[in-house]
Amino acid sequence: MTTTVTEQEEPQEPEETPAAAQSEVLRWAHPGGDSDEIPEHINLGAMRRRLPRLVRTSFALAWQVDRRRTALLMFCQLASGLLSALGLFVTTKALQSVIAAASQPSRLHQALPSVIVLAAAAGVRALLGIVIQAQSQRLSPRMQREVGHRLLAAGTRTEMATYDRPGFADSYDQAERGVDQAQMAIGQTQNLVSSTATLVSAAVVVGTLYPLLLPLLALAAVPQIATSLRAERVTYVANVATFRDRRVLYLLRWYMVAKDQADQIRTDTLVPFLLGQYRAAGERVDRTTDKAVSQRARITLTGALASGGASAVLWAALWLLLDTGRISTAVAGTAVFALRSAFGGLQGIVGFGSDLLRTGFYLDDAERFVEQAQREQIGAVRGTIKPERPHCIELKDVTFRYPGSEKATLHGINFTVRRGEVVAVVGENGSGKTTLMKLLCGLNLPTTGNVTWDGTPLQELDADAVWRLCSIVPQEFARWPLTARDNITLGQPRPDGDDAVHRAAEASGADDVIATLRSGLDTLLAREMWGGVALSSGQWQRLAVARADHRDAALMVMDEPTSDLDARAEHRIFTGLRALAADRAIVLVTHNLTNTAVADRIVCIERGRIVQQGTYRALTTEPGLFRDLWQLQQDRHFGAASS
Ligand SMILES: Nc1ncnc2c1ncn2[C@@H]1O[C@H](COP(=O)(O)OP(=O)(O)OP(=O)(O)O)[C@@H](O)[C@H]1O
Numbered sequence: 001m002t003t004t005v006t007e008q009e010e011p012q013e014p015e016e017t018p019a020a021a022q023s024e025v026l027r028w029a030h031p032g033g034d035s036d037e038i039p040e041h042i043n044l045g046a047m048r049r050r051l052p053r054l055v056r057t058s059f060a061l062a063w064q065v066d067r068r069r070t071a072l073l074m075f076c077q078l079a080s081g082l083l084s085a086l087g088l089f090v091t092t093k094a095l096q097s098v099i100a101a102a103s104q105p106s107r108l109h110q111a112l113p114s115v116i117v118l119a120a121a122a123g124v125r126a127l128l129g130i131v132i133q134a135q136s137q138r139l140s141p142r143m144q145r146e147v148g149h150r151l152l153a154a155g156t157r158t159e160m161a162t163y164d165r166p167g168f169a170d171s172y173d174q175a176e177r178g179v180d181q182a183q184m185a186i187g188q189t190q191n192l193v194s195s196t197a198t199l200v201s202a203a204v205v206v207g208t209l210y211p212l213l214l215p216l217l218a219l220a221a222v223p224q225i226a227t228s229l230r231a232e233r234v235t236y237v238a239n240v241a242t243f244r245d246r247r248v249l250y251l252l253r254w255y256m257v258a259k260d261q262a263d264q265i266r267t268d269t270l271v272p273f274l275l276g277q278y279r280a281a282g283e284r285v286d287r288t289t290d291k292a293v294s295q296r297a298r299i300t301l302t303g304a305l306a307s308g309g310a311s312a313v314l315w316a317a318l319w320l321l322l323d324t325g326r327i328s329t330a331v332a333g334t335a336v337f338a339l340r341s342a343f344g345g346l347q348g349i350v351g352f353g354s355d356l357l358r359t360g361f362y363l364d365d366a367e368r369f370v371e372q373a374q375r376e377q378i379g380a381v382r383g384t385i386k387p388e389r390p391h392c393i394e395l396k397d398v399t400f401r402y403p404g405s406e407k408a409t410l411h412g413i414n415f416t417v418r419r420g421e422v423v424a425v426v427g428e429n430g431s432g433k434t435t436l437m438k439l440l441c442g443l444n445l446p447t448t449g450n451v452t453w454d455g456t457p458l459q460e461l462d463a464d465a466v467w468r469l470c471s472i473v474p475q476e477f478a479r480w481p482l483t484a485r486d487n488i489t490l491g492q493p494r495p496d497g498d499d500a501v502h503r504a505a506e507a508s509g510a511d512d513v514i515a516t517l518r519s520g521l522d523t524l525l526a527r528e529m530w531g532g533v534a535l536s537s538g539q540w541q542r543l544a545v546a547r548a549d550h551r552d553a554a555l556m557v558m559d560e561p562t563s564d565l566d567a568r569a570e571h572r573i574f575t576g577l578r579a580l581a582a583d584r585a586i587v588l589v590t591h592n593l594t595n596t597a598v599a600d601r602i603v604c605i606e607r608g609r610i611v612q613q614g615t616y617r618a619l620t621t622e623p624g625l626f627r628d629l630w631q632l633q634q635d636r637h638f639g640a641a642s643s
Pocket of ligand 1: 164402403405409427428429430431432433434435436
């Protein structure tokens with residue numbers, strides 16, 4: 001499929017064929033395909049119960065971010081509702097007496113006090129409205145920030161294994177929408193409450209005038225409310241169904257313009273292929289959306305017909321009551337006014353209620369993510385013992401299987417690393433070296449067996465205290481859009497400040513990089529994001545090594561720390577390793593086997609098992625995996641040199 005695209009003389013976007021639609025490539029984020037399953041919490045009964053709960057949740061969230069403003073908002077809202085009810089009562093009273101009065105002057109005379117009360121109530125309500133709006137606008141961004149904060153606090157405190165749980169990334173992305181939507185919640189809630197107040201006060205007036213009209217009013221209201229619930233449900237279900245495809249669209253938009261891939265996108269002539277994926281995912285979204293829109297239109301039409309019918313019955317009943325003399329013209333006129341107010345309130349409930357329901361779905365997604373993340377929190381399965389700088393880190397009969405994987409990645413691992421030692425871990429790609437590194441510093445906990453720090457299993461230690469004693473140079477190290485200094489200190493300066501930064505930079509060769517920067521350590525390294533200087537990969541790697549050194553950790557784990565470095569920089573790091581190991585244990589992963597000569601011991605892993613351990617001298621002479629791999633590298637070097 002891909003070759004047919006790129007082999008064309010004039011590259012064009014590929015047509016999506018039925019076979020292509022089934023392919024795994026097109027369904028990047030669709031391992032299980034589309035799901036028509038409706039989440040449990042979206043049944044209609046649950047949705048009906050949701051609105052009052054959402055109102056409570058929204059006020060509770062607002063209360064949490066700013067009690068004073070929320071109290072003021074609630075007070076103003078209550079006062080405004082009461083004034084609105086008062087206005088309605090006064091108006092209906094005035095209307096009744098105006099219609100019933102015999103002459104023009106007496107009408108005006110009777111209506112005057114009511115008009116004065118109404119004008120005053122309207123003025124105060126207008127003032128309250130301004131206060132309500134101002135408080136709501138102040139609370140909105142704070143509520144959004146609070147939801148975002150909860151998400152980040154929970155998401156960054158989960159065990160690493162959580163990332164491997166199927167659906168984790170999806171649920172995080174979905175929760176992210178909750179952050180976007182949180183700012184709408186208070187405005188929608190406040191409008192819903194205000195509409196409800198209007199409906200209730202109008203209903204009370206209607207009920208007082210002629211109680212029989214009340215059930216008829218309810219009859220007109222029910223279809224509208226039920227319809228809006230069903231319509232919102234259809235929209236949300238469509239959103240859930242298209243979520244993964246929308247994520248593909250977002251990722252493609254990001255990947256296709258990101259600078260990191262820009263060169264390959266061009267030289268690999270990838271654009272037609274990727275645009276094809278973009279279009280295919282977009283069309284899948286369109287199909288589901290179109291279906292939902294039609295369904296929504298049908299539901300709305302049915303609701304409108306039912307509600308129109310019920311309203312007709314209501315107006316006909318009113319006419320009949322008037323016609324048969326059961327109610328006076330004054331009561332009928334007032335009832336018309338009250339019913340119109342009631343319908344206004346009902347419209348508000350339907351509109352703002354739908355909006356709040358939608359917002360609530362996304363807030364619930366965020367809440368579900370936070371609850372799930374809290375269940376998987378780091379502290380949940382670990383102890384609280386604070387470790388000292390360890391003398392000895394030991395793996396005893398360790399097996400490790402990634403969540404969701406059928407097979408274990410590491411089996412029966414036993415080895416020890418002591419303070420002052422440099423241990424090299426080698427092996428072919430995928431043999432389990434990085435996995436082992438993560439176990440050593442407690443990023444993952446073993447499935448069976450134990451990793452102990454001075455005899456205490458990592459499960460019993462306080463994770464943060466362990467990590468304060470670790471420094472790590474991962475294969476994919478972070479390139480923080482910060483200054484050079486912050487990239488080394490990570491916001492955790494040592495007591496001797498920049499002296500420590502310069503020492504670490506010198507050991508890794510980052511000092512040469514810093515010397516070329518226009519503002520030295522103060523130079524911002526965020527060229528692609530918001531300005532500053534762009535570094536090369538090797539220059540970044542020097543900073544990453546300096547960062548690990550600066551932490552003054554008891555365990556330093558380096559996974560291919562010199563993969564991007566030139567020979568001089570690599571030499572500097574390896575000759576400095578011994579000095580670095582003076583007061584710490586260093587575990588080093590490298591594919592360059594001659595570099596392991598610096599290590600006190602080499603651990604050789606094959607398919608998740610340790611197959612050899614020993615010194616460089618011993619392993620280069622005894623038969624085994626290490627010597628085989630080492631020999632291949634030697635042959636290549638010497639072969640190239642002698643040819
Ligand atoms: N998050 C994960 N979930 C499931 N399996 C994983 C995960 N990470 C790694 N693996 C699997 O574990 C095995 C070991 O991976 P690991 O990254 O530890 O290998 P490695 O020896 O460091 O490889 P390399 O030399 O290529 O860096 C691989 O088969 C890989 O597919």
